[in-house]
Amino acid sequence: MIAVIRIEQERRLSKLKEEDSNIAYDQWVFTDEPFLNELCLMLLVTLRHQIERELVRLAAQADDGCEEISRQQFQEKVKQLRKTKQKGKNIGWDWMEISKRLKLKFYEKYKFIEALRLLSNSYKHDPSMEPDEKLLSLLSLETGVNYAPLPESDVLRKGFADFIGLEEDADYCDIANQFVEIASNFLVEVESQTKLSKVNWGTASLSPNDFAR
Numbered sequence: 001m002i003a004v005i006r007i008e009q010e011r012r013l014s015k016l017k018e019e020d021s022n023i024a025y026d027q028w029v030f031t032d033e034p035f036l037n038e039l040c041l042m043l044l045v046t047l048r049h050q051i052e053r054e055l056v057r058l059a060a061q062a063d064d065g066c067e068e069i070s071r072q073q074f075q076e077k078v079k080q081l082r083k084t085k086q087k088g089k090n091i092g093w094d095w096m097e098i099s100k101r102l103k104l105k106f107y108e109k110y111k112f113i114e115a116l117r118l119l120s121n122s123y124k125h126d127p128s129m130e131p132d133e134k135l136l137s138l139l140s141l142e143t144g145v146n147y148a149p150l151p152e153s154d155v156l157r158k159g160f161a162d163f164i165g166l167e168e169d170a171d172y173c174d175i176a177n178q179f180v181e182i183a184s185n186f187l188v189e190v191e192s193q194t195k196l197s198k199v200n201w202g203t204a205s206l207s208p209n210d211f212a213r
Contacts, residue, residue: 002177005039009173012036037151040172041123047176047183048116054187055098056081062101063195074199102190109186112164114138116179123150131156139163 012032016024060077061069069077081098083091104110118135126132129149136143139159147153161170164178 001043002040002173002180005036005043005176006173008039009036034149034151037157037172040176041119041150043176044116044179045120045123047179048113048120051113051116051183051187052093055102055104055190056093058187058191058194058196059098059101061196061199063197066197068198068200071199071201102194104190107186107190109182109189111138112179112182113186115160115163116183119150 013028016028016032019027056078059081060074066073081094083094085091099105104113115135115138118132118138122132122135123129129151130147131141131150131153133143136147136159139156140163141155141159147156150156157170157172157175158168160175161168164175164182166174166178170178
């Protein structure tokens with residue numbers, strides 16, 4: 001996906017070479033770059049949810065004395081990790097329990113995963129796509145001031161680059177690529193240091209009547 005965004009970036013930049021420099025500057029700063037940045041932000045939101053799914057899976061398999069659990073036991077453990085309101089309505093995951101099972105607070109890399117969570121929330125839930133103050137604090141950026149929307153804020157881009165160890169001129173493709181690497185290494189590390197129960201998924205039926213719909 002990052003490679004696809006890079007190709008689109010090059011295509012747009014090549015077209016701008018044919019334009020008047022002032023027109024090209026405005027087109028890039030106010031239209032093309034924010035569009036490309038937002039594609040990367042959408043990728044980061046997707047990455048955050050993929051990490052979430054993997055952490056829930058690992059927490060459900062975290063060994064509680066059983067070397068092997070059935071598919072039904074695994075599904076029940078996943079249900080137990082959900083928070084519910086009265087009347088049984090799901091309201092998200094019990095991250096305190098998940099963190100406890102996987103000892104997430106002991107991982108230095110967890111701060112990067114937390115940054116992804118706060119970024120995702122700002123992107124999805126703020127109508128203006130402005131960064132949450134908790135995100136700004138985590139990135140060591142000034143709070144209590146107005147920021148441009150996430151795809152347009154150069155200060156926020158530099159903050160993210162510095163936070164994950166890149167040069168300040170790194171673009172959002174560089175940042176997304178680094179986060180993918182961080183997330184992959186983080187999940188491998190969590191899994192390698194967590195004793196997991198093996199899941200016996202059972203035999204798969206080839207009957208069309210048994211396929212999930």
